[in-house]
Amino acid sequence: MKTDANVVHLTKVASEHPPTSPVGRLPVALIQVRDKAAVQLKQALQALFDNADDTLFEMADRATSNAEQNAFFEAMRDLRLKRKSIERGFLQNVFEAFATLNQYEIGRPAPLDAVSYDSLSLVQNDELEESVAQDAMVAKVMSRDSLSLGHLTTRLNAMVSKKLDDKSNPLGPAALVGFFLQACSSLGVEIRVKLIILKLFEKYVLGDVGQLYADANQALVQAGVLPELKSTPPRRANVRAPAGRSPGETASAQEAFGGELGDEGVREVFGALQALLSQARGSVVPQRDVPADAMPITSNDLMRLLSHMQQRAPVQVSDDFDLREQLEQLLSRASAKSGKARVVGEVDEDVINLVSMLFEFILDDRTLPDSLKALIGRLQIPMLKVAVLDKTFFSRGSHPARRLLNEIASAALGWGDQDEAQRDSLYLKIEQVVQRLLNDFVDDPTIFSELLADFLAFTGDERRRSELLEQRTRDAEEGSARAELARREVEHALNERLLGRTLPEVVVRLLQDAWSKVLMLCCLKHGVNSPEWEAALATMDDLVWSVEPHEDPQSRMRLLELVPGLLKSLREGMASAAFDPFSTGEFFNQLEVLHVQAFQRFKRVVPEAEKAPANDEQIATDADELSLPLLELPPVEEELDMPAMVEVVEEIVLVAPGESRSPEPETVLPDDDEAVLQVDNLRVGSWVEFQEDEEHKLRCKLAAIIKPTGKYIFVNRTGMKVLEKTRMGLAVEFRRNAIRLLDDALLFDRALESVIGNLRRIKGA
Known part of the structure; x- marks a missing residue:
């Protein structure tokens, strides 16, 4: 990488003065180390960026707010756009650090001005978090690879004029983290996102830096630089450490110290x-x-x-x-x-x-x-x-x-x-x-590994089956909850239009038994804010108006205009809800009688008002003038039976198929009651034991909390629903000590913790 064309080092000015040692050029062996390290670091950075999207997307998926989620998505976009410049800046920093190894230092930087604690800002708090994370990353590498890094630093000091320590070594963890932070300075991300990116740097770059040190030491030994220093055998790349192994128990550390670190921890x-x-x-x-x-x-x-x-x-x-x-x-x-x-x-x-x-x-x-x-x-x-x-x-x-x-x-x-x-x-x-x-x-003891693998395979199969059934149970309950909400909306719409009115019995029955199903279907498919829902309500309003008594001529004209479209809307709606065709026919026959009676009332009222005889021909003439359809009416002399009328005095309650809706009065406890707080602390996945009676207990898991209906759904080990409770119903069970939470922490760990606690109490007694 060429940097001399654009960068002029201050140390080049000093080269005009006679130096006591050669300036600038690096030994060939050191150039080889630099170039090979650059290749390894570039590959590690590419692995970092290749995995950054997945990590940030996962964090966004777990975000608890839209703002937090947007921050992660913005970070993903920013990182994609600036990936190449960060890689280039990082490697340029590495090359420049190597370039200064054989150059004189002009002087030390001026000391920083004292900073008052009162002037600390949120930005400085962010910098503090960043600094703490940086120190932790460096410390982890030093605890793991300090021996090979120390040998590399010693070999570099034997080849260059500048005095180095592990911190100023261009390949040391402190320098590498600093180079990366400097390259990332253009990223406009929050501190929490920056810390995630630093974690990725630790995993994909610093996680395998021991191999880089081993390779560099080996190259310098082959070049004859301090071959008497015996470095540890190189640890092959393995970003993901084995489960349960701490950084201090890595393979290189165990080889370096004969496995004593692990034994020492056990002892x-x-x-x-x-x-x-x-x-x-x-x-x-x-x-x-x-x-x-x-x-x-x-x-x-x-x-x-x-x-x-x-x-x-x-x-x-x-x-x-x-x-x-x-x-x-x-x-x-x-x-x-x-x-x-x-x-x-x-x-x-x-x-x-x-x-x-x-x-x-x-x-x-x-x-x-x-x-x-x-x-x-x-x-x-x-x-x-x-x-x-x-x-x-x-x-x-x-x-x-x-x-x-x-x-x-x-x-x-x-x-x-x-x-x-x-x-x-x-x-x-x-x-x-x-x-x-x-x-x-x-x-x-290898038999335990075999049995563990076999048992995990068995429980894995059982868990997948139970999770599938559990998901189906949740889906069914959520569907029932949506249906229940839709049913309440329909009840509200019916009661709002019918309660307190006296209407023909057939119309009340049609709306309650048939049109309620149309409204339910419309609410579930389109929602209560949809044009379809508004149209279904308008049809119901038109039907109610059409069977109410009206005397004015404007109402006559409106009725003539309304009836054909109303009948069509009713037929289409009931067909869409797959209502029984026989019952539909019965409803429409009775509805036709009601509308005929309404027109007959108009025939009687109009002649009296005009003091002139009225006949079918005059009605037809009026209809022609208004361009409205004409209904065939029976002669006035034929009196139709008056329809049965009912007054809707009780609220309409819709019941789901196969259910009887007779809600029992439920005990209501205050929100700060201890039993209610216990219910509120329940989390999906919690196991509980219900004492059903003196002899029978039921163990089940909270599979879902259906918020719209306030139901708590419990399933057994196979994922099948076994219990359903309301919030207050559960609180009552807690109050009478009929529910016991089951501790799902690891059994051995709980046992060991309890034993150690008991022994400490005995010791302190």
């Missing part, structure tokens, strides 16, 4: 647990009198004893089963047989006590169904054997045995106690896992 965690256990001995763990010359058994002997117990473990683990007591009996027999007192070593005894206390918590845990506690309790000896073999069992959350226990407990969360003959596939699967461990596990 530290288990050592802290031992310190707590030692304080608690005698109060939690019963101590026995042993001779002073008692010999501790080896861990291998302990494993053999545990395997013997494992083969003879009871099918049902009762509350009075004590693993330590069983082991003590075996030790007593071994001591009597050998003639020497044998005891468990201190470390192994602490492991036994800790696992025993963990399983005491598990077997007492109310979250686990009782019938599954018996199965899980049988895992105590296999878990103890794993802990004896591998102390990371207590400190590493990703340990296969620990994960297997947690996954079994998570799957069992929604399982209800069932009869022997009704045990489902989950129970049988857990039983199969337990039996396999009891039969096959001796001293090879």
Whole structure:
């Protein structure tokens, strides 16, 4: 990259004076290091930008407001537009940093003016957040790759005139982050977006910078630069660290220090647990009198004893089963047989006590169904054997045995106690896992990884099926909620037009039984603000007006104009709602009679008003003048039966098919009531247990909160709806202690936390 054409360095001015060392040109080996590093950094930056869109889009999808979402979308657009300039600026900064390695420094920059704390602004707070993130990124790299970076800095100092340290090394993490921030200075994004971009830089650029240092050191060694410095073997690129492994446990660190870092962390965690256990001995763990010359058994002997117990473990683990007591009996027999007192070593005894206390918590845990506690309790000896073999069992959350226990407990969360003959596939699967461990596990812990993979595959299939059914349940409930809202809108429209009026019974029945369905369909398809909804309401208004008594001539003309279009709208609407054709015909026959009677009233009223006889010919003439249709009316002498009239005095209530709508009066509690607050704290996905009666409990998960209707929908483990409650209905259940929240945190972690808390309380007592 050429920069000399546009940039004039101040150091070039100093070159006119006689220097004490050569100026400007870099050694060939260093140029090779620079160019290769530039290629690697460019590839890493491209990976960053390739993944930035997905990351920012995901953040936008999780945004809680439109403003926040728009900020992420704007950042995506800005990043796309400025991607090339950022890449170019970053690499230019790297090249310029290398170019100054063999140039004199003119002087140090002037010290910054003192800044008053009172003058700090929001912008400076943003800069503080940025600085903290930058320091954390640099510290992470230094903790991981400080040895290889230190060797690279030493080799650079042997080749250039400028004195370097890890911070001023052009390839050091501090310099690289600074170059990137400088290149990103044109981005107009908020600090939270900037921090996300910095995280991406840490993942895709700094995440593999150790490989860059290893390659640079190797190139300089081949060029003969300080070959006596023994750098660590290069760590191959792997942006995503293995699950459960912290930065301090990466492969390069373990190779550099012989795996001591990982072992040290394990020893530290288990050592802290031992310190707590030692304080608690005698109060939690019963101590026995042993001779002073008692010999501790080896861990291998302990494993053999545990395997013997494992083969003879009871099918049902009762509350009075004590693993330590069983082991003590075996030790007593071994001591009597050998003639020497044998005891468990201190470390192994602490492991036994800790696992025993963990399983005491598990077997007492109310979250686990009782019938599954018996199965899980049988895992105590296999878990103890794993802990004896591998102390990371207590400190590493990703340990296969620990994960297997947690996954079994998570799957069992929604399982209800069932009869022997009704045990489902989950129970049988857990039983199969337990039996396999009891039969096959001796001293090879890889069996836990195999069983974990198999169990995860099983629960994954079950979860996908339940999620599909759960989604269908949610969709159905949301559809029911929309229908309920539409039904309320239709009820309101009907009551607004009919309540308190006296109308022909057939019209009231037509509107309530038939036209209500047309309105429902229109509301669901188009909404209450649509022209279609307004047209349906107008048809209903016209129908009501057409059957009411009117005496003025203008009403006669309006009726003549209205009836044909009204009948057409009614027929089309009822056909669209698939209303029963036979009932439709009956309605229209009766409606025709009503309209004929209305025109007959006009025939009687008009002659009286004009004091002149009226006949069909005159009516026809009037109709011709108005260009209105003429109805064929029966002779005046033929009196039609007057229609049955009804007064609408009660509110019209529409009931969904197959439902009876007789709402029971519901207890209303204030919003600040403790039980109501408990309901409001419920989240979708929360598991609860309902005490239906003295003998039956129902475990279910909150699948949806239907806000329009205020319903809380609960499903069972398979995703099928099992319960529906209102907010106040749930509050009443909480008030009478008929609902219990189930803790869905990881079982082993909860047990370990509880045991440690108890031990600390004993220590502090």
